[in-house]
Amino acid sequence: MKRSEKILANRKRLNLSQEELSEKLNVSRQAVSKWESDQANPDIDKIIAMAQLFGISVDELVSENYEPRASQPVQERIEVKPMPVVVKSRKEKSWMILSGLIVFALFLFYIVGRYEARLSYLENQLNGLNMSIGRIQSDVQLSVSGLIQQLRDELVYQNGIIAEYSVKKTTIDLEEEKVTYSVSFLLKKTDQLYDVGITISNSEGYNQNLELKKDAGGYFKAEFDYPMNQTDFKVNVNLEKDGVVETQSLGSYSGYGHLLHQTVFADPTSYTYDSMGNEKKDQLTLMNGMWVGFNGYYPQGQNLNQLKYALRIYEEGKTTPALTLMFDFNDQDCINEQELGICYSDVGRLVEFDDFKLDFDVGDVITFTLSKNDGNILTDEKTVYTLTRVSQSEVRDERIEYTE
Template sequence: MTLGQRIQEHRLRLELSQEALGERLGVSRQAVSKWEADAAVPDTDKLIALSKLFGLTLNELLQVEGPEGTSTSGQEMGCGPNESRGSAGAGRSPRKNRARWLLGALTAMCLVLAVGLVWTEVRLTALEERVVQQMVMQDTLDPADLVGGWELSLPDSDVQMYSPEIGYTQNVGVTVALSRREQDRDWEIFFQVYGSDTAARRVETQADAGAGGVYSAQVPVVLGADETIAVGFCIDGVEYLQPLVRITGLSDHSMTYEDLLEQK
């Protein structure tokens, strides 16, 4: 069973739709669909969230099955010494040469297969170690603690943009001020907007040169949709999302919304 099949199996066990699972993880329904079709692999933080939601250990969620029949492939393909003795018993020289050539080819195939299995196990072990390290990191870091304050600004114009994928959007100004930042760690700050019926979009931020730790961006929000705006932190390769606000209504120079993080 593939990782995508396991995700689908446990989602159905919890009686969740793809949309409902995506809302719990802060991703779109399309992302969940790609995971289950094995067209994409969840990020490490999403794997952690999935294992917690499903009540599984990471080993149970990430189990990898080797190719069928690998445990007996050496015997089936004649990689053992008995095959060599059988070939050596052939009568004429051309048959001996052919047998030796086949034996060498089969031995090479066995070696490639063995190396592939070892490489798969090494990659899985490395992934598990990385996930465990990031679990420890996530247990000690709450992204809400990184937000010192935030604010929205109304659309400064009635200009609307159109995209075939999501429809008409209008920009909303978002500004966030960090409460702290460790200078010795690799940081990236971004905004992400998503909804139950719209794909998640990532928006790069601009740092305020006059005020340290202040970042802002014009975030495109789909007109007529119920969308959430979150601030994202990518710290040492680990992503954290903190929802800020849910936009419940948007039109020219007017906006209604619900705070998801208290403004400080």
């Protein structure tokens, strides 16, 4: 039995999914899938970890011809006979020496193999340590940069023209695709007359001058609508007197250029092609199911399990799908912008089906599509994944994001 088949068999024996095994081994689910489909080999440390997890020896896991040793029967009586003195010939002695050298060479190979495996393990540990050090350095740099920015902001405030300010989102209108903000600020220099203005701008050329109103407490206030399809923006206050203009920023704020987009993608958990032992040679075998992911924003009143989809798989040149699967996503709690009626989710799920086969000759393309499912009426079908048989030994796969 091949190593890949042993991994698959032992995983199923323990009733573990590919996702659960990948979590125990601290690898990706795709890595486990490639091991089981014989598209990649696990590192030695992962082989050792799997052997311990499966309760078998490393040799049993990696050796295709492994056979456990039969236990020796226990003899009830041991008869001791005198050893005859045998005078070995020169030829027999030479064979003994040669056999000893062979055994010694095999032992050396074993020691070298163990050493190389240990060295590879230590190298992986060192690489992991270097990555951890890099992350720590990056975190320190970000912290230092943040402190420097805070000091700069404090200096700007101490030397600036604004005593206090606020910029807040008040409403989000999904139908009009706009966000309404309110701005309020108080000047330090209240003993002089200035022409006061405020502008909204971004790096894409968007620019808007706001109309200001001053309340009884001396606060300048304004409201403005910002399109959701625009990127991050800046708010600047301008004071002009005798042709001299002073400007102070009220900060930069995140736009919602991606707010209305919902992206769904799909990947086969595993597949094989050109299977030699089957009744038909040129076939594609899809295994276990499809991994489908979702990320994006949606109205707070709409749960994710209300977003229903259909996954369809087409053979080359056919308009009728070889497989159609209906699914939805599990409900998720809002984790972003809940106070303004907007939810964000970034989740995935496995759409399961039994393994099945498709004709897959050189030049063929297997297409995976997603459609909206509105009361069992499928609409807005889009291609999200393709498998192309380039040659007898190569298949090209390509994922395409389904974005609304």
